[in-house]
Amino acid sequence: MIVGKPKSIEDIIELTRPYPRLLIVGCGSCLTVCRTGGGREVSIAARAISLARQGMPGAFETLEMIVQRQCEPELCEDLLVVASQYDAVLSFGCAAGMQSIADMIRTIPILPGVDTQFMGRIVDHDRFIEQCIGCGECTLDRTDGICLITRCPKAQQNEPCGGSDSADHCEVNPDIECVWITFSRRLGERSGSGSISEVVDPKDWSQSHAGGLRMTPADPES
Amino acid sequence: MGTRTWIEMYEVHPPRNASPEVLLRDLPPPGFGFLSISDNPGAMPAMSATAAASHLIRNGYDPILMINCRDRNRIDIQSVVLGAVSLGVRFFLIQPGIHQTLGPMREAKNVYDIDPIQTLKILNDMRRKRVFSNYSRISGTLDFFVGLFEHPMRGDLEMKPFFFRKKLWHEVDFIVTDPIIDFDRLTAWRSAIAGVEGSERIPIFIGLPDVHGSVPETIRQSGHYAGVYYTGSVT
Numbered sequence: 001m002i003v004g005k006p007k008s009i010e011d012i013i014e015l016t017r018p019y020p021r022l023l024i025v026g027c028g029s030c031l032t033v034c035r036t037g038g039g040r041e042v043s044i045a046a047r048a049i050s051l052a053r054q055g056m057p058g059a060f061e062t063l064e065m066i067v068q069r070q071c072e073p074e075l076c077e078d079l080l081v082v083a084s085q086y087d088a089v090l091s092f093g094c095a096a097g098m099q100s101i102a103d104m105i106r107t108i109p110i111l112p113g114v115d116t117q118f119m120g121r122i123v124d125h126d127r128f129i130e131q132c133i134g135c136g137e138c139t140l141d142r143t144d145g146i147c148l149i150t151r152c153p154k155a156q157q158n159e160p161c162g163g164s165d166s167a168d169h170c171e172v173n174p175d176i177e178c179v180w181i182t183f184s185r186r187l188g189e190r191s192g193s194g195s196i197s198e199v200v201d202p203k204d205w206s207q208s209h210a211g212g213l214r215m216t217p218a219d220p221e222s
Numbered sequence: 223m224g225t226r227t228w229i230e231m232y233e234v235h236p237p238r239n240a241s242p243e244v245l246l247r248d249l250p251p252p253g254f255g256f257l258s259i260s261d262n263p264g265a266m267p268a269m270s271a272t273a274a275a276s277h278l279i280r281n282g283y284d285p286i287l288m289i290n291c292r293d294r295n296r297i298d299i300q301s302v303v304l305g306a307v308s309l310g311v312r313f314f315l316i317q318p319g320i321h322q323t324l325g326p327m328r329e330a331k332n333v334y335d336i337d338p339i340q341t342l343k344i345l346n347d348m349r350r351k352r353v354f355s356n357y358s359r360i361s362g363t364l365d366f367f368v369g370l371f372e373h374p375m376r377g378d379l380e381m382k383p384f385f386f387r388k389k390l391w392h393e394v395d396f397i398v399t400d401p402i403i404d405f406d407r408l409t410a411w412r413s414a415i416a417g418v419e420g421s422e423r424i425p426i427f428i429g430l431p432d433v434h435g436s437v438p439e440t441i442r443q444s445g446h447y448a449g450v451y452y453t454g455s456v457t
Binding site: 153154155156157158159160161162163164168171172178180181184185196197199200201202203205 | 291319321332335336338340372375376378384387388391392
């Protein structure tokens, strides 16, 4: 899932200040799950903006909507119907969703209410951790289901960097275990799980974002 | 480096300015040991290690050029090697480099295109097969030595042979350890890698935290190590 964090209320208030009529749109998928862009977060933002506008000259109006997935145009038809009545859209979707809306609604600003962060999974209640950078060439079968590209800050594919502390925590993020320690400990737990002895050759980064903007072909067979 | 003499290596941090005089000041005389030039140490810009190496060579030194994987991709690493060899550099020491978020320019984007072992592979192909990483030909000769770091103080000793073997596979010429603070642990690490075929041929330099560090005589006389590497800068 895509994980994001809401912009601060102060930033959102400042961002939306020029617009008297504001359409606030949440997203019912990933950002609802990570409690960043769902109905609750949209309502909180709407209330905060309204409070900030109290006493300011001029009328102020908001409408709150939740779209199941902002990145799917077919699910945004209701949004298109009402958008023309507003001065700006404040989106609590991820950047993919926001840009999808921006493609559909061309006449008013689309404002980000969220900082999109990473592709990740749930660790525990309200905590998420990055798991994938979308390198385009998954080799999780060779590393026991642990992505060394993503989970090692230095993308060390052949050995640890040696910077972990005495408690085996990552040099860069002391809150987490060095992923090479995790990988070493898990070896052998699962049959055919991966090999620490295999020399991993330099990666082909052209399959990742480093190779340019990626797009799936219209025909999967082409 | 094919010698039984106890070798001393001293790390030199290039100046954070464009002054060769600052670089050359307070150095031990040529021949005192090997000088290892760090590469943007502390994730902070400094005089490029290649430029610093060039100044040292002109003043009679035979430097080791460190290359970090943080700041450059494979294109630039291969370029650095070509340039450095053209200037007379014979030794390279590869390291990941500390993560930029641990330094004063944490907003910078890192590279980490290739890790040190992958860098070793590419450099080995350059000198043995005379090809770049895309297998296009390199004309002329390219002779140099490549070292990598080992980390005896950290991690599971059972895993160490696997990592050491990967370095031997791509013909590492010498090994430098991280600073050693526990010589019993160093001995245990050395025992752990002893079973790796060919390990006895590779000179291993014991990292020490600074120039005041010392190695117990029993370790020095063991015959397992070629010398020391003082990680605190001499400048």
